[in-house]
Amino acid sequence: MSNRTYTQDELKAVLAGMGVTDVVAAERYGSGHINDTFKVDTSRGISFILQRINTDIFDPDTVMSNITRVTEHIRAKGGKSLEVVAYAKPWRLYAFITGARTVDLITEASQAYKAANAFANFQNALADLPAPRLADIIPNFHNTVSRLGQLDAALKADVKGRAATCRAELDFVDVRREEAARIVNLMAAGDIPERITHNDTKINNVMLDDVTGEGTYVIDLDTTMPGCALYDFGDMVRTSTANAAEDEKDLSKVFSRKEYFEQLVRGYLDKAKFLNEAELANLAFSGRLITLTIGIRFLTDYLAGDTYFHTAYADHNLVRCRTQLKMVKSMEDQAADYEAIVRAVAGK
Ligand code: ADP
Ligand code: GN1
Ligand code: MG
Numbered sequence: 001m002s003n004r005t006y007t008q009d010e011l012k013a014v015l016a017g018m019g020v021t022d023v024v025a026a027e028r029y030g031s032g033h034i035n036d037t038f039k040v041d042t043s044r045g046i047s048f049i050l051q052r053i054n055t056d057i058f059d060p061d062t063v064m065s066n067i068t069r070v071t072e073h074i075r076a077k078g079g080k081s082l083e084v085v086a087y088a089k090p091w092r093l094y095a096f097i098t099g100a101r102t103v104d105l106i107t108e109a110s111q112a113y114k115a116a117n118a119f120a121n122f123q124n125a126l127a128d129l130p131a132p133r134l135a136d137i138i139p140n141f142h143n144t145v146s147r148l149g150q151l152d153a154a155l156k157a158d159v160k161g162r163a164a165t166c167r168a169e170l171d172f173v174d175v176r177r178e179e180a181a182r183i184v185n186l187m188a189a190g191d192i193p194e195r196i197t198h199n200d201t202k203i204n205n206v207m208l209d210d211v212t213g214e215g216t217y218v219i220d221l222d223t224t225m226p227g228c229a230l231y232d233f234g235d236m237v238r239t240s241t242a243n244a245a246e247d248e249k250d251l252s253k254v255f256s257r258k259e260y261f262e263q264l265v266r267g268y269l270d271k272a273k274f275l276n277e278a279e280l281a282n283l284a285f286s287g288r289l290i291t292l293t294i295g296i297r298f299l300t301d302y303l304a305g306d307t308y309f310h311t312a313y314a315d316h317n318l319v320r321c322r323t324q325l326k327m328v329k330s331m332e333d334q335a336a337d338y339e340a341i342v343r344a345v346a347g348k
Contacts, residue, residue, distance in 0.1 A: 144181065159303075
């Protein structure tokens, strides 16, 4: 789906409804695939992030209820978290975080360490969130088996007649169906516990301090809900070890960087002391699995006619799918090294 455009008048009306009447500019911001995000500058000199929550995907009230509980809990412990300034369904206003920024691609292995530290701290901070259980924002969000079911349904319907253009990608997925169930099965067996997780730990969802490079704020909390710690780590591997953009067309540039993986493991394990044996044993695998899962989701959306992710051109989702599958292959080729890194860092 391409981004909907909003006029300045429309945005100003939304902001006025939230009590912000001194708007100087409201411009599209960031590169998220789901919500409509704007940076708002005011004549007071302070800025905000205005977002229209994607109502095709989320129930805004449920999302905001989880976010309120999560951010208040983190702040009560002295941590930093997003500050909701106003909410007028489906729009919300956040305080603009200054002195830090997000990047879509990291260029130094030390950034992987710092990002992983921040996401591990986030999981740590939420481990003792009081009952009740957070709402399941999107059920089975990272369940690779149900994602395969959605791919099969989209392929069967083939509403845009695109199936013939992605046979190689479909074949790549098909030969990996069996391993796709591994973590789902370990969770069902009780070997891997449910934890409160972020579920969208891509690198541009953590703000890196302009001066120190530390991961300061974990943002994009829409999918924070009960989940599996491994999926958070896996999505860090997908996005922090990637040598190229998620939509790079030149696949020779797309691979997973081993030294970044090592720093990611160090940054995560230095803080995530709660992991059990089964989680540790599947840490390296989780990178391959979540990358395959996101590849499956891009392919499904391509077949379904681009209804879920924001896209900028006709085969954008197919291009994204190809980078994901290339990343999976790269991680598979380095699997022995990646497993050895985890064992060495974990002291096994
Ligand atoms: P999406 O769900 O569409 O990915 P995000 O919440 O991640 O939306 O926001 C998109 C981008 O906007 C982020 O990657 C980040 O660069 C920027 N952003 C979001 N919230 C803030 C904030 N409170 N302060 C500064 N920048 C922000
Ligand atoms: C979406 O919102 P954003 O752009 O941070 C998606 C993630 C995918 C990611 C792929 C709610 O994340 O699950 O991993 O795109 N978010 C949702 O880049 O589906
Ligand atoms: Mg985001």
